[in-house]
Amino acid sequence: MQQLHDTTARNLTTASRRSLPLPTPALLRERLPVDRALAEQIDRHRQTVRNILNGEDNRLLIITGPCSLHDPKSALEYGHRLAALAEQLRDKAFIVMRAYVEKPRTTVGWKGMLYDPHLDGSNDIGTGLTVARHLLRDLAKLGLPLATELLHPMAADYLGDLLSWAAIGARTTESQIHREMVSGLAMPVGFKNGTDGSIDIACDAMGSASHPHTHLGMDDDGRNALIQTAGNADTHLVLRGGHDGPNYDANSVRQAVTALQAKGQNPRLIVDCSHANSGKDPLRQPHVLRDLLAQRQQQRDPSRQHIVGVMLESHLEDGRQGQDKPLAYGVSITDGCLGWEKTCDLLQEI
Numbered sequence: 001m002q003q004l005h006d007t008t009a010r011n012l013t014t015a016s017r018r019s020l021p022l023p024t025p026a027l028l029r030e031r032l033p034v035d036r037a038l039a040e041q042i043d044r045h046r047q048t049v050r051n052i053l054n055g056e057d058n059r060l061l062i063i064t065g066p067c068s069l070h071d072p073k074s075a076l077e078y079g080h081r082l083a084a085l086a087e088q089l090r091d092k093a094f095i096v097m098r099a100y101v102e103k104p105r106t107t108v109g110w111k112g113m114l115y116d117p118h119l120d121g122s123n124d125i126g127t128g129l130t131v132a133r134h135l136l137r138d139l140a141k142l143g144l145p146l147a148t149e150l151l152h153p154m155a156a157d158y159l160g161d162l163l164s165w166a167a168i169g170a171r172t173t174e175s176q177i178h179r180e181m182v183s184g185l186a187m188p189v190g191f192k193n194g195t196d197g198s199i200d201i202a203c204d205a206m207g208s209a210s211h212p213h214t215h216l217g218m219d220d221d222g223r224n225a226l227i228q229t230a231g232n233a234d235t236h237l238v239l240r241g242g243h244d245g246p247n248y249d250a251n252s253v254r255q256a257v258t259a260l261q262a263k264g265q266n267p268r269l270i271v272d273c274s275h276a277n278s279g280k281d282p283l284r285q286p287h288v289l290r291d292l293l294a295q296r297q298q299q300r301d302p303s304r305q306h307i308v309g310v311m312l313e314s315h316l317e318d319g320r321q322g323q324d325k326p327l328a329y330g331v332s333i334t335d336g337c338l339g340w341e342k343t344c345d346l347l348q349e350i
């Protein structure tokens with residue numbers, strides 16, 4: 001009788017969810033391993049990003065790539081072209097590819113390759129994890145450092161070893177769970193300012209993530225676990241504009257730097273040329289980037305440079321997929337992007 005009661009109570013409280021098994025992080029990493037040479041490459045790339053953020057390497061950090069990856073073929077074609085450009089510009093810039101497989105949504109919408117790799121609402125996350133890890137590993141093997149937004153903390157367990165930089169997005173910067181996760185990550189992590197444009201929440205996030213935490217989590221074998229983290233010393237601010245408009249202009253950057261200095265935090269920051277800084281018009285990104293380059297030129301002493309990195313949303317073709325049309329190759333499925341030709345011309349200006 002007591003058992004019947006317990007079962008009924010459990011059914012009532014869990015009626016709105018169902019679960020299916022997924023591979024553990026250890027199993028996925030075993031199936032798609034990172035070999036020693038690749039691990040060393042990623043370690044070197046992380047260190048270069050750290051050096052830029054600490055003012056020891058004066059090259060511009062450029063994080064560029066599609067708003068979201070949805071098709072391995074076009075992502076790899078972009079990666080091949082970017083790897084060649086990165087080599088050409090290596091004296092002036094350190095280029096990292098945006099390799100975003102999770103998308104935060106304002107309300108609802110496609111949540112990225114990791115969640116729905118078949119793009120049909122079937123939400124085959126098991127395949128999504130494999131496709132995403134496979135693609136990220138192939139891109140890293142091109143010699144490219146990779147950046148992504150870590151949206152679900154469990155995704156870091158499956159993909160974190162392939163990343164040289166990660167973002168916490170505008171919609172999750174205030175989340176304690178994300179700050180705890182960042183505290184245990186081995187790569188530099190940028191916190192974006194909130195969608196309302198405020199930077200205080202991102203500064204709080206940097207402070208929180210730099211501390212050790214103890215939190216609920218999953219171990220490599222997929223078991224619930226108590227996780228203890230050491231604190232991440234390489235967090236920084238990413239300006240992406242907000243509801244009231246852009247924050248890439250010299251005045252906004254100065255205010256952000258002053259706020260960071262007042263809190264004793266790293267005043268070197270990254271500016272996203274897209275999102276609210278471009279008013280979501282991808283073709284405005286060159287205008288934003290040129291403004292940032294002009295601001296950098298004003299600062300003659302490289303060690304006092306505050307804008308150390310920029311982000312672009314860029315794909316093979318301009319814009320985004322048309323509504324109710326067959327998918328066009330190399331076109332973003334989420335936010336509009338700057339096409340390759342324009343991206344390439346723009347980055348040559350550096």
Ligand SMILES: O=C[C@H](O)[C@H](O)COP(=O)(O)O
Pocket residue numbers: 067103104105106107108109275334335
């Ligand atoms: O970068 C992508 C989008 O800006 C973000 O995922 C939010 O998208 P949405 O407002 O279309 O949901």
Ligand SMILES: C=C(OP(=O)(O)O)C(=O)O
Pocket residue numbers: 067100104149168169170171192240275
């Ligand atoms: C969603 C993104 O950015 P933000 O968090 O700034 O909206 C993104 O870079 O894909």
